[in-house]
Amino acid sequence: MYTTDLRTAEEKAKAAKDEIKVAEEGMAEFQARIDRDEFIEPKDWMPEGYRKTLIRQMSQHAHSEIVGMHPEGNWVTRAPTLKRKLILIAKIQDEAGHGLYLYSAAETLGVSREELVRQLHAGEAKYSTIFNYPTMNWADVGAVGWLVDGAAITNQIPLCRCSYGPYARAMTRVCKEESFHQRQGYEALLEMMKGTDEQKKMVQDAFDRLFWPALMMFGPPDSDSAHSSQNMAWKIKRFSNDELRQRFVDATIPQAEFLGLKIPEQIKWNEETGHYDFGELDWDEFWDVVKGNGISNDDRMNARNEALEDGAWVREAAAAYAEKQRAKSKAA
Amino acid sequence: MQNDWDLYEVFIRSKRGLSHKHVGSVHAADGRMAIENARDLYTRRSEGESIWVIPAKEIVASDPAEGDALFGPAQDKVYRHPTFYDIPKEVGKM
Numbered sequence: 001m002y003t004t005d006l007r008t009a010e011e012k013a014k015a016a017k018d019e020i021k022v023a024e025e026g027m028a029e030f031q032a033r034i035d036r037d038e039f040i041e042p043k044d045w046m047p048e049g050y051r052k053t054l055i056r057q058m059s060q061h062a063h064s065e066i067v068g069m070h071p072e073g074n075w076v077t078r079a080p081t082l083k084r085k086l087i088l089i090a091k092i093q094d095e096a097g098h099g100l101y102l103y104s105a106a107e108t109l110g111v112s113r114e115e116l117v118r119q120l121h122a123g124e125a126k127y128s129t130i131f132n133y134p135t136m137n138w139a140d141v142g143a144v145g146w147l148v149d150g151a152a153i154t155n156q157i158p159l160c161r162c163s164y165g166p167y168a169r170a171m172t173r174v175c176k177e178e179s180f181h182q183r184q185g186y187e188a189l190l191e192m193m194k195g196t197d198e199q200k201k202m203v204q205d206a207f208d209r210l211f212w213p214a215l216m217m218f219g220p221p222d223s224d225s226a227h228s229s230q231n232m233a234w235k236i237k238r239f240s241n242d243e244l245r246q247r248f249v250d251a252t253i254p255q256a257e258f259l260g261l262k263i264p265e266q267i268k269w270n271e272e273t274g275h276y277d278f279g280e281l282d283w284d285e286f287w288d289v290v291k292g293n294g295i296s297n298d299d300r301m302n303a304r305n306e307a308l309e310d311g312a313w314v315r316e317a318a319a320a321y322a323e324k325q326r327a328k329s330k331a332a
Numbered sequence: 333m334q335n336d337w338d339l340y341e342v343f344i345r346s347k348r349g350l351s352h353k354h355v356g357s358v359h360a361a362d363g364r365m366a367i368e369n370a371r372d373l374y375t376r377r378s379e380g381e382s383i384w385v386i387p388a389k390e391i392v393a394s395d396p397a398e399g400d401a402l403f404g405p406a407q408d409k410v411y412r413h414p415t416f417y418d419i420p421k422e423v424g425k426m
Contacts (some may be wrong), residue, residue, distance in 0.1 A: 096371045104357040107339065108388045113359060130386035170356070315361075319337065322362035 005121035034235050042108035050234055053227060054164050055109050056125075057236065059116040062102035064128035065095045066120075067300050071135045072144060080138055087184050088141060094177045096146045101173055105166040121305055129286060130217050131295030133210065139199075140190055143206035146186015147214040147252065153178045154248045155218065158238035167236075186255065193259050202262075207261050211252075215278070218245040220282050224283070339388040341364035342373075344380035352384050360385075 026045055040046055076267060077083035097171050103113045119125035130148050135141060159171040192199040219225060219241040231237040253276050266279040288294065337359045343352035343398050355374045360366035366385040394402055410416050
């Protein structure tokens with residue numbers, strides 16, 4: 001490495017050409033494996049772009065699970081009955097677990113959880129825009145389960161067949177649990193819709209506020225999605241943002257009707273296409289939230305940073321204790 | 333952030349499972365905490381009845397580039413399979 005390169009210019013040029021050839025062959029072989037629907041595993045060769053994209057997507061997915069505990073956690077102490085409170089706690093525990101599965105899966109790509117968490121706290125990594133909306137009333141908790149977890153499932157089911165093995169396996173576990181969340185959320189709203197006028201009004205209000213942000217969870221429109229086509233070719237993504245969004249709208253509107261909710265006027269059944277038309281979303285709002293200017297962005301990040309800083313001494317204590325135990329067992 | 337702790341790989345034998353199966357990993361300060369975290373994380377829905385955790389750095393994995401050399405022979409050595417051998421019917425089940 002430190003010696004003078006004694007090769008002739010010709011030899012050097014040939015070596016450089018060989019290197020490019022090897023990289024091209026590697027890329028072709030990699031794409032062939034993807035096309036054969038093989039899973040890519042941690043120790044397999046992969047293009048740097050594939051690794052980077054996956055780290056970005058998986059870590060942001062993990063961050064979303066962690067930050068997503070806050071809007072719901074907001075209602076734990078105020079849940080209206082003990083049963084609903086227990087369900088909510090169990091759900092939030094699941095979200096923590098999903099974060100951990102996803103960080104583990106991301107770590108197989110050679111990045112540490114510590115570094116990923118640092119990126120989140122430094123504002124370098126994003127998390128789902130939806131968690132920057134506040135939970136204003138108890139019905140919001142049900143609506144988050146039904147709409148937000150519902151949108152998440154729509155997104156995540158195709159990810160169970162994502163080309164990267166550890167991600168696909170993590171998503172399989174996550175999807176099983178998310179289904180509980182979505183159903184419990186919907187059931188909570190059904191219950192409220194059987195209740196007083198005031199309860200019904202709360203559900204309608206939650207739906208009106210959270211439906212559009214839930215649609216934005218699928219990401220920017222296909223015409224404006226930076227990573228889309230390469231991610232589809234690599235089978236990290238199986239369907240485009242707009243396809244998944246449409247699928248979610250088609251599934252959700254009948255559920256909203258069953259609840260007895262008033263559907264926004266711009267949503268119309270289209271006999272010809274067999275889908276619901278729902279018009280344009282407010283993409284300015286979306287990008288504003290992505291950039292950190294949503295309603296609750298600051299609250300969420302402050303809460304995360306506070307937990308990290310205030311918990312530092314506990315983590316140090318645990319590490320010191322583990323070290324002491326190790327020393328003791330060595331001495332014995 | 334300090335003290336992110338070690339990564340432990342988690343193996344669980346399910347209620348009717350014959351062997352431990354890799355299910356994922358957890359971070360923990362020591363083995364005991366790893367078991368506790370794994371219990372909370374991977375067996376919330378009674379998925380198992382035995383947990384093994386092992387520091388990820390203790391695991392040595394095979395190299396995919398050597399996959400052919402390592403795993404190839406099984407396929408072209410059919411004589412290793414019991415079905416390769418024809419036994420007359422009269423002999424009965426063997």
